[in-house]
Amino acid sequence: MSEKVLMKGNEALAEAAIMAGCRHYFGYPITPQTEVAAYMAKRMPKIGGTFLQAESEIAAINMVIGAASSGVRAMTSSSSPGISLKSEGISYLAGCELPALIVNVQRGGPGLGGIQPSQSDYFQATKGGGHGDYHLIVLAPASVQEMFDMTFKGFNLADKYRVPAMILADGTMGQMMEPVSLDANAVETYDKSWATVGTGKHDGRNIINSLSLSPAQLEEWNISRYERYAEIEKDEVMYEEFMMDDAEICVVAFGIAARVSKNAVVAARKQGLKVGMIRPITLWPFPKDVINKAADKVKAFLSVELNMGQMADDVKLAENCKKPVYFYGRTGGVIMSPDEVLSALNKIEKGEAKQW
Amino acid sequence: MVVFEKTKGLTDAPLHYCPGCTHGIIHRLVAESLAELGVLDKTVGVASVGCSVFSYNYFNCDMIQAAHGRAPAVATGAKRAHPENVVFTYQGDGDLAAIGTAETVHAAARNENITVIFVNNAIYGMTGGQMAPTTLPNQVTQTSPYGRDVTVVGYPVKVCEMLSQVTGASYLERVAVNNVKNIRAAKKAIKHAFENQIAGKGFSLIEVLSTCPTNWGLSPKEALKWLDENMETYYPLGVYKDKYKEEK
Amino acid sequence: MTTKILIAGFGGQGILFAGKALAYTGLKCGKEVSWLPSYGPEMRGGTANCSVTISDDPIGSPIVDKPDVLVAMNLPSLEKYYNETEPKGYIIYDSSLITKQGARDDVITVGIPATKLASDNGLDGLANMIILGRTIKETNVLTIEQIKSSLSQMVPAKKAELLEKNIKAIELGYNYR
Numbered sequence: 001m002s003e004k005v006l007m008k009g010n011e012a013l014a015e016a017a018i019m020a021g022c023r024h025y026f027g028y029p030i031t032p033q034t035e036v037a038a039y040m041a042k043r044m045p046k047i048g049g050t051f052l053q054a055e056s057e058i059a060a061i062n063m064v065i066g067a068a069s070s071g072v073r074a075m076t077s078s079s080s081p082g083i084s085l086k087s088e089g090i091s092y093l094a095g096c097e098l099p100a101l102i103v104n105v106q107r108g109g110p111g112l113g114g115i116q117p118s119q120s121d122y123f124q125a126t127k128g129g130g131h132g133d134y135h136l137i138v139l140a141p142a143s144v145q146e147m148f149d150m151t152f153k154g155f156n157l158a159d160k161y162r163v164p165a166m167i168l169a170d171g172t173m174g175q176m177m178e179p180v181s182l183d184a185n186a187v188e189t190y191d192k193s194w195a196t197v198g199t200g201k202h203d204g205r206n207i208i209n210s211l212s213l214s215p216a217q218l219e220e221w222n223i224s225r226y227e228r229y230a231e232i233e234k235d236e237v238m239y240e241e242f243m244m245d246d247a248e249i250c251v252v253a254f255g256i257a258a259r260v261s262k263n264a265v266v267a268a269r270k271q272g273l274k275v276g277m278i279r280p281i282t283l284w285p286f287p288k289d290v291i292n293k294a295a296d297k298v299k300a301f302l303s304v305e306l307n308m309g310q311m312a313d314d315v316k317l318a319e320n321c322k323k324p325v326y327f328y329g330r331t332g333g334v335i336m337s338p339d340e341v342l343s344a345l346n347k348i349e350k351g352e353a354k355q356w
Numbered sequence: 357m358v359v360f361e362k363t364k365g366l367t368d369a370p371l372h373y374c375p376g377c378t379h380g381i382i383h384r385l386v387a388e389s390l391a392e393l394g395v396l397d398k399t400v401g402v403a404s405v406g407c408s409v410f411s412y413n414y415f416n417c418d419m420i421q422a423a424h425g426r427a428p429a430v431a432t433g434a435k436r437a438h439p440e441n442v443v444f445t446y447q448g449d450g451d452l453a454a455i456g457t458a459e460t461v462h463a464a465a466r467n468e469n470i471t472v473i474f475v476n477n478a479i480y481g482m483t484g485g486q487m488a489p490t491t492l493p494n495q496v497t498q499t500s501p502y503g504r505d506v507t508v509v510g511y512p513v514k515v516c517e518m519l520s521q522v523t524g525a526s527y528l529e530r531v532a533v534n535n536v537k538n539i540r541a542a543k544k545a546i547k548h549a550f551e552n553q554i555a556g557k558g559f560s561l562i563e564v565l566s567t568c569p570t571n572w573g574l575s576p577k578e579a580l581k582w583l584d585e586n587m588e589t590y591y592p593l594g595v596y597k598d599k600y601k602e603e604k
Numbered sequence: 605m606t607t608k609i610l611i612a613g614f615g616g617q618g619i620l621f622a623g624k625a626l627a628y629t630g631l632k633c634g635k636e637v638s639w640l641p642s643y644g645p646e647m648r649g650g651t652a653n654c655s656v657t658i659s660d661d662p663i664g665s666p667i668v669d670k671p672d673v674l675v676a677m678n679l680p681s682l683e684k685y686y687n688e689t690e691p692k693g694y695i696i697y698d699s700s701l702i703t704k705q706g707a708r709d710d711v712i713t714v715g716i717p718a719t720k721l722a723s724d725n726g727l728d729g730l731a732n733m734i735i736l737g738r739t740i741k742e743t744n745v746l747t748i749e750q751i752k753s754s755l756s757q758m759v760p761a762k763k764a765e766l767l768e769k770n771i772k773a774i775e776l777g778y779n780y781r
Contacts, residue, residue, distance in 0.1 A: 006631050006639070024436060050437075052432070055458050055459070055461075059429040059462065062423065062430045063429050065422070066436075092422075096421075176666050178637065179637060196400045196418035205416065207412050259664050263665045
């Protein structure tokens with residue numbers, strides 16, 4: 001392992017993308033993800049890559065579509081309002097079965113919202129965002145090291161399944177500096193004989209397209225894509241368990257909310273409360289099975305999120321009403337303190353909390 | 357003896373365009389140009405949304421179907437990924453001059469080394485004849501049933517004139533396909549646009565005045581005449597910019 | 605052992621750099637560290653702060669809302685975090701900019717006229733490093749040798765003059781009585 005360096009999450013992510021073979025980045029400035037674009041602007045020209053500041057987020061995601069169609073690793077990054085603008089293009093990526101990486105360093109919403117950290121795009125990332133039947137692979141890093149590692153993972157999974165992948169980070173993950181070892185993760189390469197690179201380079205004509213006026217054909221395309229989604233749900237779920245062995249209350253949290261919750265879990269243990277945590281690393285596919293199994297052991301779940309309660313729905317679906325689910329969240333860019341989470345845990349223990 | 361042959365630049369798929377529509381001619385001119393330049397096997401076309409949405413079935417090269425208005429951005433991505441390829445977009449007036457204005461202007465501003473074929477028939481055809489950004493003043497459409505009232509919805513967008521003010525753009529020409537002379541000129545312009553790209557000269561846009569007999573409510577023959585009498589006066593033909601010619 | 609440090613002041617006082625110097629030194633000493641800045645318009649003239657955690661164990665939340673060490677470089681910051689500072693913690697403040705006294709007796713409060721010292725010693729703009737020097741002396745979170753050594757790695761070689769001034773500023777704060 002190489003010596004660790006101190007780096008911002010946004011920069012570690014950008015460096016990882018380059019190390020993962022991405023040479024085509026298209027973006028548009030927006031706080032708090034701008035360091036990704038700035039890093040790419042500095043590095044790409046020196047390594048023969050493309051950094052292009054597009055005229056809008058819409059143009060940027062469509063440039064990603066063009067580059068991804070051409071078989072190269074392409075990415076864009078933005079923050080919440082910008083991701084809304086990209087949603088049309090993301091739906092097209094899914095419909096055209098194109099691999100690409102989209103980074104959302106979330107900020108508070110809706111509308112122009114604020115610029116402070118948030119997780120309020122959970123629904124948008126995991127339930128669609130754009131139109132149509134599709135999923136994104138959604139990775140939720142909780143450290144600068146994971147910002148780095150998940151970038152490789154995102155590109156690899158996108159290429160493997162021909163689906164767009166998203167890194168759902170937030171303002172703290174982007175802005176924070178932590179030690180990170182910049183050891184290249186595996187860069188997997190997959191067949192891209194479908195790419196539009198000119199008929200001189202492959203048999204027949206390649207067409208990248210999401211249109212079909214035949215309902216039967218479009219249904220067939222969707223079903224075949226969902227077969228791949230089923231494989232992803234089976235094989236690619238990632239999560240971390242923390243102090244779950246004897247836990248009676250299970251916190252479910254991702255990203256920065258999981259970091260805060262970890263402190264609360266430790267504090268609760270000091271009080272004698274048996275609390276553990278499941279941290280989904282993939283938000284889609286969601287770690288349904290592990291939560292469902294945990295429901296056989298624990299008394300209750302507490303979903304901790306920087307929003308008004310979005311993942312809590314998925315926790316409830318996953319544990320299938322076996323045990324009560326509670327929610328604690330802050331929104332608009334406010335980050336909860338470990339004490340707030342601890343007090344939510346105490347309320348559950350005392351039977352004073354209201355179920356989700 | 358001259359034997360008429362179908363160009364290799366088009367597939368055998370039957371075109372879906374209405375009788376009398378001049379999209380077919382424009383397809384042929386684009387396809388012929390690519391075939392004659394010997395670049396079909398390294399060409400990537402970008403289809404847009406509108407009547408020409410299915411053009412990915414017709415051009416005998418790799419094709420990408422883009423979202424409404426976004427073809428120049430998609431083409432930018434494709435060209436940046438493989439600069440050695442020839443990349444073109446084929447867009448209608450709604451796609452290019454309404455929803456896709458920003459993508460068009462900025463691709464031109466960047467002098468993106470792509471070729472844009474812009475088919476202007478002054479109406480939205482695919483959706484059944486609504487007002488386009490290029491619909492003429494007083495022209496009747498489904499959404500301007502009393503004629504385009506410029507005091508309410510403003511004036512048509514003149515794309516070549518507008519882009520001629522964009523420093524980045526290299527080559528802009530407006531042509532028409534309503535008679536043999538114009539078709540020959542159109543072919544020359546389209547081919548020149550591709551030659552420019554191959555020579556690395558940057559952004560070319562060829563605006564082709566085209567007919568829509570179905571939605572204009574005219575016979576094919578009347579439509580050709582209507583184009584001549586109404587569109588050409590509002591949208592004069594000619595070269596609006598040729599950066600490299602100016603430099604010579 | 606975990607030390608949560610909050611450095612706060614005006615944008616432009618070098619708050620983020622002082623925090624980075626701590627975090628980087630922590631890293632070089634084999635500690636777990638995190639550095640989290642306030643960001644956005646605050647960078648441009650308003651208040652700025654940064655959370656630095658230095659620990660022997662993996663760090664949970666990188667957000668320091670209850671500092672063990674508060675370094676306050678202006679009055680609003682001191683007022684904002686005064687009561688949040690952990691009992692037995694440290695409050696180090698720039699006494700050339702803050703004259704108000706607090707009432708807590710469960711924390712160690714240390715004033716140092718960092719801004720005045722900086723201008724008196726030809727170290728304009730380095731009040732941040734002066735107060736950092738004092739902070740190290742008071743809290744022993746890291747040693748001055750460690751900071752000096754990591755600073756020489758942080759400041760590019762071609763800016764040797766800048767490094768010299770930074771080190772002078774740290775020593776000034778460290779040795780101030």
